[in-house]
Amino acid sequence: MAPAAGTVASSRHKKWSDECRNLWRVAGPVILTGIFQFLLGFVTTAFVGHIGKVELAAVSIVNGVVEGLAFGLLLGMGSALETLCGQAVGAGQLQMLGVYMQRSWIICLATSLALLPLYVFTSPLLRMLRQSADISAVAGRYARWCVPQLFAYAVNFPIQKFYQAQSRVWAMTAISGAALAVHALLSWLVVARLGRGLAGAAVVGDVSWWLVNVAQFVYLVGGSFPDAWTGFSRKAFDSLGGFVRLSVASAVMLCLEMWYYTAVLILVGCLKNPEIQVDAISICMNYQLWTLMVAVGFNAAVSVRVSNELGANHPKAARFSVVVATVTSAAVGVVFTAVALAARKQMPRLFTGDDVVVRETAKLGYLLAATIFLNSVQPVLSGVAIGAGWQSLVAFVNVGSYYLVGLPLAAVFGFKLKLNATGIWVGVLIGTVLQTVILFVILSRTKWQKEAMLAEERIREWGGNVELPHTQETGPSESTAAPDARKGPK
Structure with a gap:
């Protein structure tokens, strides 16, 4: 009986270890990506802090309220892909992932347009909330310069969920890390050395976020996803109603x-x-x-x-x-x-x-x-x-x-x-x-x-x-989902 019990314990330990590895293969790079992208705003705030107190307060309000609202909404809208792309990967329907991502782009970009007045009218909105007139005026100018970042978020989140569903997360981590390095260098050059002030800080942020998007898109179309990305498709405009409901939820x-x-x-x-x-x-x-x-x-x-x-x-x-x-x-x-x-x-x-x-x-x-x-x-x-x-x-x-x-x-x-x-x-x-x-x-x-x-x-x-097989499982070790995930991130 002892050998049998030892075999069972060894099997359970292996299942647990395998699942832990699968989790950390995604969690580790996602944690690093989140830190790198968070530091983009942190670096901007650090450089703006040397310009003046009013400018620092204005940027803090825009980052915490205006961009925080837009960031949260668009991240949530893009999160619908975690359900759809992840389940499609498990079912082996990789050809649908590109279409799903394009649908999410359409919805997120439309949401960005709806959020645009928040950026354009930041100054009067802050004054309505009884904020300082000086801070409101500066925050309004900075928010308008940050409009390109609003649309960058709409492009970024769906493509990142597309990567995550296939456990191809190290690529976006490397891209975010490189973008952070470029962002810090450009912030030093434009804000500290050239003295371009708040406008320069905003433009550097715009460039950095779109650099992330361009690099991720180049990696996407460069042949790394031959089954999941087959180009732009008119199918992206199909079933938008159900997609919108899940995205809003x-x-x-x-x-x-x-x-x-x-x-x-x-x-x-x-x-x-x-x-x-x-x-x-x-x-x-x-x-x-x-x-x-x-x-x-x-x-x-x-x-x-x-x-x-x-x-x-x-x-x-x-x-x-x-x-x-x-x-x-x-x-x-x-x-x-x-x-x-x-x-x-x-x-x-x-x-x-x-x-x-x-x-x-x-x-x-x-x-x-x-x-x-x-x-x-x-x-x-x-x-x-x-x-x-x-x-x-x-x-x-x-x-x-x-x-x-x-x-x-x-x-x-x-x-x-x-x-x-x-x-x-x-x-x-x-x-x-x-x-x-x-x-x-x-x-x-x-x-x-x-x-x-x-x-x-x-x-x-x-x-x-898809006609999915209705197989009877005997345990987690029989999983055949996410072939890319089992091979490890690329």
């Missing part, structure tokens, strides 16, 4: 999550004498943002794995991927949580020398640690939802958990009970706990065989015309 789901913690800053800003508490919350959010990038990598990885396996009619393998991704991301989250707890008194000094702010930030350390741990699990569950096509359902869960429970409780604790920033964060944390619990309940009741059948129907409805 993806955008709503993602934006509700992104805006939730932005609401924390808004609520804290409404407190009496909020300066110190806003500074403390901002420092915590900054650290949380870096840890969240790791979780977002697992979000993308589990989305790819689940969609691939469902498309290949391997429901047991999809379920196994969910378990491995959740446990792995949670383990990484435990490390970040431990660091946050251990350094809760020292970490704030990286951002400020004000002892009062340091003390207030340290008081929030326990809540920050709890949030970091939850946010190591929650994005993975959202990634499962994207891979399986549950965006509409999760959007409703987010509305209920975040906006009907979390934020009202935050307002009560923060203002009515006078717990200030701590109370606001506790209320928000309760909303996140509720959302995570609901998603776990949904997962525990999921019939994965039914999800595989729905994936097959989705592929047929939107152009696959």
Whole structure:
């Protein structure tokens, strides 16, 4: 009996190890890509900070509000491809990936046009929100110079989801890294050396984002995707209605999550004498943002794995991927949580020398640690939802958990009970706990065989015309999904 038991344990260990490798092959490059693209804006802000305080404030507002809104919406719209392309890859219908990407380009570019007035009328909109007249005027000029970036986002996100679905992620990581290096060099030359000011900083950002797009498109048409990209097609204009519905659901789901913690800053800003508490919350959010990038990598990885396996009619393998991704991301989250707890008194000094702010930030350390741990699990569950096509359902869960429970409780604790920033964060944390619990309940009741059948129907409805084999699985090791993923990224 011992040898048999040892064989079973060895087989389980191999399955777990193989799935971990599949996850990290996508998650690692996606994490690096996210960091590189985040640093594009960081570098711009750093150079603008040497121009003047008004310019720095204006760029911060545009990056955080105007571009943040556009970035979130377009990223969400493009995320519909994670469901469709991933399931098509699993089903072996690679010829549809290029068509899906073109449909997403059409929808995202149309969304960019709808968002264009936000950039054109940034200045009067900020004045309506009672922002400083000087900052509003400068922010308005900077936003108009950044319009090319708006359309760059619309092109970038669909092509990146196209790459991710096929686990060809190292290419976009290398391109983003090279673009960051060029961006830093151009920013130094144009802003610091030539003194072109805010306009120069914006133009450099435009050039850098379009450089990413051009490089990715050259790699696309250069023969690296012979089956998935066969050129532009009129089929891109077919089935746009269903594509729009899924894209909007993806955008709503993602934006509700992104805006939730932005609401924390808004609520804290409404407190009496909020300066110190806003500074403390901002420092915590900054650290949380870096840890969240790791979780977002697992979000993308589990989305790819689940969609691939469902498309290949391997429901047991999809379920196994969910378990491995959740446990792995949670383990990484435990490390970040431990660091946050251990350094809760020292970490704030990286951002400020004000002892009062340091003390207030340290008081929030326990809540920050709890949030970091939850946010190591929650994005993975959202990634499962994207891979399986549950965006509409999760959007409703987010509305209920975040906006009907979390934020009202935050307002009560923060203002009515006078717990200030701590109370606001506790209320928000309760909303996140509720959302995570609901998603776990949904997962525990999921019939994965039914999800595989729905994936097959989705592929047929939107152009696959595929006869998928109804094979009986015996375990995750029988997966044949995503041939490129099993070979490893290129």
